[in-house]
Amino acid sequence: MRETTGTIDGWWVAVVVYALLLVGQRLWRARRWVPPEWPDADYGWKVTHLFWVPFHVLDVVFGVPLLFAVLIAYFAI
DSSP states (O other), X not given: OXXXXXXXXXXXXXXXXXXXXXXXXXHHHHHHOOOTTOTTOOOTTOGXXXXXXXXXXXXXXXXXXXXXXXXXXXXXX
């Protein structure tokens, strides 16, 4: 077991970056998304509607590397 006092592993930094990108783009699309059944609605920045936003390719672009970064960071401990 190696000694890592006071240092942050680069893989955990990658996990944080990818998590922020994933959640950030979901929040951005949740703010811009207009539901087809009620086009006049303005849901604002409500996090409860984050899961209502339809699937987008960016979910895969940021989600898959996030999963790999979590796995690698976990096994690098």
